[in-house]
Amino acid sequence: MKNTNVADAVLQAALDLFATQGYATTSVQQIVEAAGVTKGAMYHYFQSKDDLLFAIYDRMLTLQKRRLEEITSAGGDTIDVVRAVCVDVVESSIDLLPEGTVFFRSMHMLSEPRRKEVTRRRREYHDEFAALIAQGQAEGTVRTDVPRSVLIAHFYSDVHYLSYWYSPSGPESKSEVANQLADLFLRSITLEDG
Structure with a gap:
């Protein structure tokens, strides 16, 4: 195995094991065996299981933040931008379903x-997303009778539970689910005449 692939192989093995059997019950030995590397090779890139767990989160957080910034910098009507962000976060969460599983079960x-x-x-x-919702409220397109924090929690509760109910082999594609959840969210937060 090339050195450039060792870190990726170790990270993928850790992700698979953390997602299927849990972080606490996965040993470094199991990770290196699954990756097909030695402990020395693993420790060249990661000093501990904590490093591996953080690297999984880092990959997910970096990707989603970059995509959020790309969508918001492209501009457009606020509601269209909110919709695009919602679709993206669902699609990227589905693409990173094992990472999401590990994220919500092991972050503590x-x-x-x-x-x-x-x-x-x-x-x-969260603050960037909240700013979009606040902008919609200021424009009169997003309801203000429900606290902004509740509106945001309403959407993200669906995202946080994707790893518990969504299956890539299920009847809906990731794009269908992303669009359905975005539509449901927007219908619940937008004003009829907004």
């Missing part, structure tokens, strides 16, 4: 500095 097991970093980065994303 990160070391405290890493947990704070993940929380900070999630808050950054």
